[in-house]
Amino acid sequence: MSIVVTGATGHLGRHVVEQLLEKVPADQVTAVVRNPGKAAGLAGLGVRITTADYSVPGAFDTVFTAGDKVLLISGSEVGNDRVGQHKAVIDAAAAAGVALLAYTSAPGSLTAALADDHRGTEAVLTESGVPYVLLRNGWYHENYTENLAPVLAHGAVTHAAGAGRVSSASRADYAAAAVAVLTGEGHEGRTYELGGDAAWSFGEYAAELSRQTGRDIAEHPVSARELTGILTGAGVPEAFAVILAGVDASIAEGELVVDSGDLSRLAGRPTTPLADAVAAALKAA
Template identity: 85%
Template sequence: MSIVVTGATGNLGRHVVEQLLEKVPADQVTAVVRTPEKAADLAARGVRVAIADYDAPETFDGLFAAGDKVLLISGSEVGGARVAQHRTVIEAAKTAGVALLAYTSAPGSLTAALADDHRATEEALLASGVPYVLLRNGWYHENYTENLAPVLEHGAVTHAGGDGRVSSAARADYAAAAVAVLTGEGHENTTYELGGDVAWSFGEYAAELSRQTGREIAENPVSAETLTGILAGAGVPEPFAAILAGVDTSIAKGELVIDSGDLSRLAGRPTTPLADAIAAALKG
């Protein structure tokens, strides 16, 4: 039996593999990657590295074995292609008879277009009959803290989230929840709504940035249409810019406030405060 992580060298996958290696022997972990060079360090530590591509179903033939536990980290392409990619993994897992397939989905309350692929994947997974876990990950701190340059350059947090709040957490927190599921028992056919312990508003985010930088960082609320134009003007493809602005609309509706407590319970600790994530980003 192996614990298999797809997208293992991605932003979330790296955290998952590193945390798995703290709990299980390296030879029990399989890292599925497209580019083996990016996983050379993992291979050197004894992790099995498997080369497969969501867009090439044949590369998943024989990759899984009966009894494996699999983490399907959602692909990065937004649109119908992503659902087809996920179906490739689900079908391979079903054929192999894996013991569990956990999928990184989106909050059940999220109505933004970003959630469409996740809902379709969830339907495919449940229809497959494979024992599943839906890890409905909320927003990541890093969605904001990894893009601080324009905020600091213009001295403003521009958003279309109104007075809405966000229960974000660090990628490492979501990884810890995934590891708990992959290494634990009794999680089959369960859905977890995952989010940070403390929800914050964009005004509070701007205030925290001001405090830590010693500069005045203003809050700049705009409409979703205006935000789409700003993002497109900064080089984000317009369809994706509209999707991101749609998430802010969902934030304004309260759809990214997640108060289940599932994330900290699975991780076995409180989630990382936004202030800590900001401090780490500024230091870096």
């Protein structure tokens, strides 16, 4: 039996593996990676490395064993039949007889197109017969703080979210929740709505950037159509730019405010404040 983490070399996956090793021996953790060349750091931690690609038919057929607990981290390639890719993993897990499969989904209130693949995957999972947990992850701080360069260059936070608020948290926070589920008991059949303890607006985000940089960082609200144009002008593929603008439209409707408290309860601590994430990003810049 093993705790199996797919997408283990990704941003979230690495946090999960590292935090798992604080709770279980390394020989009980399997990291599933697409590119073994990127897994040297994980291998150095003593975990088992298995290579499997979501997009390769049959790749997961021999990955799982009976009694495994699995974290299926959603694929990052939006628009590439993610539901079909996830179904292949779920089918392999069902055939092996895993004890639990946790899936990183999206908030139940989110209606943006970005959530469509997650809803499709949830339907596959709930009908599969596999004991499951839905980890409906809200927005990550890092979605904003890892891309501060254009914000600082233009001195403005540009968005199409109106006065909407975001209950974001750090990837490490979401990883802690996943680890609690994978190492705990009694989570089967549960759906957790996960988000940060404090919601913030883009005006507040701009003010926090101003405070920490000592510069005047303005809030620059635009329409969803304008934001799509700005993103495509910066080199973002148009289809993805439309999806990102759609998320801002959902934020404007309050769909990324998550007030369940599930994340901090599972993590066993308060979630990371946005100000801390901003400070870390500025230090690393």
